[in-house]
Amino acid sequence: MCRYILNIPYNNLIVAKKNSRLFMPDQIKLKKYFIFIAVLSWGLLVGSTIFYSATHGKATPQTQLADFLSYALKAIFVFSVFMVQRIRVQNYKGLDLLGYLWKLFFRAGITAYICAVMYLGYNWLKPDHPEPNNYLLHILYAVNFAFFVYFIGKAFHIWRVLILHQKTKALMLEWKIFEWALFGTLILSLFQFSFLDFIFIPLQPLLAIYAVFLSFHLKWVAYITGGKKWRVILLLLAILASMGIFIQVFISLNNQLTVYNDFLDNPFIRLTTLFVLVYPAFSFLVALFSLPTASVFEQKRSDLLNFQRLTQLIQKGEDKPQVFKTFFESAVNASGSDAAWLELLDEEGAEVIEFINIQEEQLQKIRSEVQNAVGHNFDYVNNNLDNSQLRRLNLPYKSIYVTPLRAAQRTFGILYLLKEVEQGFDRETINVIRTFVSQTNLTIENLRLAEEALQTERYKEELKIASTVQESLIPKTFPSDSWFEISCFSQAAKEVGGDFYDFLQLSEGRIAIIIGDVSGKGISAAFHMAQMKGIFHGLMQDDLEPVKFMVKANNALTHCLERTSFITSSLYIIDYKLKGIFFARAGHCHTLYYNSMTEETFYFNTEGLGLGIIRDQNYSKRIHNMHYDYNPGDVMVIYTDGIVEARNKNQEEYGEERLREMLTQTYHLEADDIKYAIVNDVNEFSQDMPIHDDQTLIVIKFRNVQPNFSA
Amino acid sequence: MKITQEIKDKTITISLNGELDASSSVLLDEELSKPEIMLFNKVLVDCEHLNYISSAGLGVFISHLQRFEDAQIKLIFFNMQEKVKNVFEILGLDLLMTIVSTYDEAMTVSNE
Numbered sequence: 156m157c158r159y160i161l162n163i164p165y166n167n168l169i170v171a172k173k174n175s176r177l178f179m180p181d182q183i184k185l186k187k188y189f190i191f192i193a194v195l196s197w198g199l200l201v202g203s204t205i206f207y208s209a210t211h212g213k214a215t216p217q218t219q220l221a222d223f224l225s226y227a228l229k230a231i232f233v234f235s236v237f238m239v240q241r242i243r244v245q246n247y248k249g250l251d252l253l254g255y256l257w258k259l260f261f262r263a264g265i266t267a268y269i270c271a272v273m274y275l276g277y278n279w280l281k282p283d284h285p286e287p288n289n290y291l292l293h294i295l296y297a298v299n300f301a302f303f304v305y306f307i308g309k310a311f312h313i314w315r316v317l318i319l320h321q322k323t324k325a326l327m328l329e330w331k332i333f334e335w336a337l338f339g340t341l342i343l344s345l346f347q348f349s350f351l352d353f354i355f356i357p358l359q360p361l362l363a364i365y366a367v368f369l370s371f372h373l374k375w376v377a378y379i380t381g382g383k384k385w386r387v388i389l390l391l392l393a394i395l396a397s398m399g400i401f402i403q404v405f406i407s408l409n410n411q412l413t414v415y416n417d418f419l420d421n422p423f424i425r426l427t428t429l430f431v432l433v434y435p436a437f438s439f440l441v442a443l444f445s446l447p448t449a450s451v452f453e454q455k456r457s458d459l460l461n462f463q464r465l466t467q468l469i470q471k472g473e474d475k476p477q478v479f480k481t482f483f484e485s486a487v488n489a490s491g492s493d494a495a496w497l498e499l500l501d502e503e504g505a506e507v508i509e510f511i512n513i514q515e516e517q518l519q520k521i522r523s524e525v526q527n528a529v530g531h532n533f534d535y536v537n538n539n540l541d542n543s544q545l546r547r548l549n550l551p552y553k554s555i556y557v558t559p560l561r562a563a564q565r566t567f568g569i570l571y572l573l574k575e576v577e578q579g580f581d582r583e584t585i586n587v588i589r590t591f592v593s594q595t596n597l598t599i600e601n602l603r604l605a606e607e608a609l610q611t612e613r614y615k616e617e618l619k620i621a622s623t624v625q626e627s628l629i630p631k632t633f634p635s636d637s638w639f640e641i642s643c644f645s646q647a648a649k650e651v652g653g654d655f656y657d658f659l660q661l662s663e664g665r666i667a668i669i670i671g672d673v674s675g676k677g678i679s680a681a682f683h684m685a686q687m688k689g690i691f692h693g694l695m696q697d698d699l700e701p702v703k704f705m706v707k708a709n710n711a712l713t714h715c716l717e718r719t720s721f722i723t724s725s726l727y728i729i730d731y732k733l734k735g736i737f738f739a740r741a742g743h744c745h746t747l748y749y750n751s752m753t754e755e756t757f758y759f760n761t762e763g764l765g766l767g768i769i770r771d772q773n774y775s776k777r778i779h780n781m782h783y784d785y786n787p788g789d790v791m792v793i794y795t796d797g798i799v800e801a802r803n804k805n806q807e808e809y810g811e812e813r814l815r816e817m818l819t820q821t822y823h824l825e826a827d828d829i830k831y832a833i834v835n836d837v838n839e840f841s842q843d844m845p846i847h848d849d850q851t852l853i854v855i856k857f858r859n860v861q862p863n864f865s866a
Numbered sequence: 867m868k869i870t871q872e873i874k875d876k877t878i879t880i881s882l883n884g885e886l887d888a889s890s891s892v893l894l895d896e897e898l899s900k901p902e903i904m905l906f907n908k909v910l911v912d913c914e915h916l917n918y919i920s921s922a923g924l925g926v927f928i929s930h931l932q933r934f935e936d937a938q939i940k941l942i943f944f945n946m947q948e949k950v951k952n953v954f955e956i957l958g959l960d961l962l963m964t965i966v967s968t969y970d971e972a973m974t975v976s977n978e
Binding site for chain 2: 674
């Protein structure tokens, strides 16, 4: 079950991957266009700047147009760089949060240092040329600008990822409003109308406040764990330093150059810069000040992970030692214990299976003290061992927590945790340990159930084999002759049953038929049934008369039947030459008979004790030889009590009378059809009730036309 | 299956109520196996409310029959329903065990 649930996100992942692959060519194409536009617009921007700076000071009619062109190129450049970064950052796959910061620093932050090196290089070469080289400065300025836009573009989108970490619908909306407002300012800045100032002057501070507000979404910092936190802090510092260098270079360049067109004089760039600067600054502060509390969260996280691991152990099909190991490690980890051990209890005593920092000698002393105090069915907490009996042991430990592992109302293990400080086990810690304990109990119980299920499966398999073996013991081919027909039905209530029947051809025209029912059901009954079959074939080789057979069989069974078991059986010898049936009934159901001469249906109500009830020579007094002369057309019905004791919903039994009635109505049919009629009637009577005893039915019909057997 | 006992002098009357099948016959076997049962002269089994007896139930009586006989304790069934009696008869147990119709009769039989 769980396996399927786990699979769902995995499948989704594949689907998502496929989708992104589908869109990939479009995105790559789009990115190429934007890169082309960015490079082109930047080239034109640089060209026009240099051109107009050469003619700087001369008021030409084209100035306004030139201004607009320059603004437009700048806007196009900024927009395309942002779009490229948007696509790039979206395609960063499989990165953790730290990875994003690395990307930002190594891809974009580095450019700040390149700019700084270029600027310093220019100043270093300057003494040779006392006149400031306006062209070179302009190019330097434009390169610095390009790198800066690249940097804020990437930073903007990476901050976007971080802000939207664990996003909500509301947060998505807040961010979208921010993006649209920013791009709105980019478009508005194209139009150099004076009235725009009235919009920008109140709008910019508002947007700035909004940017600061968004910068408070710092959830991602909480997900940075352990040593990574320091790396994040250092990276954030490096990124902030990059920003500082960029700004420093811009200020220095501005001092040396009367720039014709201040590239940074743009509300979009100003706002983005503010945002790009404020967000890492906040992140840095939050990361720094969360350092002292980080360990608490990390402990909780590791508790949760350990808990998950324990739960998953069952699904992975792990064995008990693995479960105990995981439990022990989790518990020691969660409590921060200085010493601990885990022992399993069985009839012979305790066996330590996991331990840490504890000597055998100490362990035994502590165990006996604790067991004397509380026994092994209860929790035991002592946070001040100096005030307890355990002080005598002179231990370095000041706190102890002992908790039993219980399943099926039995303690099967005990966990001991020790700490060197006082008050080491507060309520919080104990609750966590208890959660681990109950999960472990559940896991162990589940493992046991899984094992049991496997065992049951194995038994079922073996029962199936037994069933097949028994099936082979029941005769498949019936003796057929021209003077009688025979039809058999047999159905076991369980996989194996205690009913049996068999035939043996004694000589020509002389056949022995046996039917029997072993008391009880299931495997033991099946064994006795097999025994009885062996006794039948063994003894009847000597063509015994029925009573002699029963007495000998009773003797034989004395030694192999348990005291509470017995067998009921009837043996019939049908002799064609004598036209007679010789039989003995050992406690078995009465034989039903139809006499075609008198047209009567009746039971042979004879006496006879079951086998295995009296286990001495007295048995021969309790069994009698019977004889009956048959006529052509007579029908004999032999059955076990499963037939007459079949029940319906009202707990009524089918009974001998219904059976007799059925034969009265069907005696004229062939043996097969009589059998089917009776079986159907029994089934109809009991309807959907499960059969609770094995059912066997044999119908023998003496043919109307008897062949002439000459002796 | 409910099994109740009533003791009067040297006679114990065990009343069976319900169906004596494979599982309930274990309870009956426990009752009959108790050592104190050997202190009585007669063990009467009231079958008035015994609706069904399985081969396992019969097996319990059969297994204790010899033991009681050896200790000269009389085992007597009474108030037996017709269909239950039929089961005893088919198996031939009616000739081996004492089955009477009433409690009074059972008391007289055992006093013989």
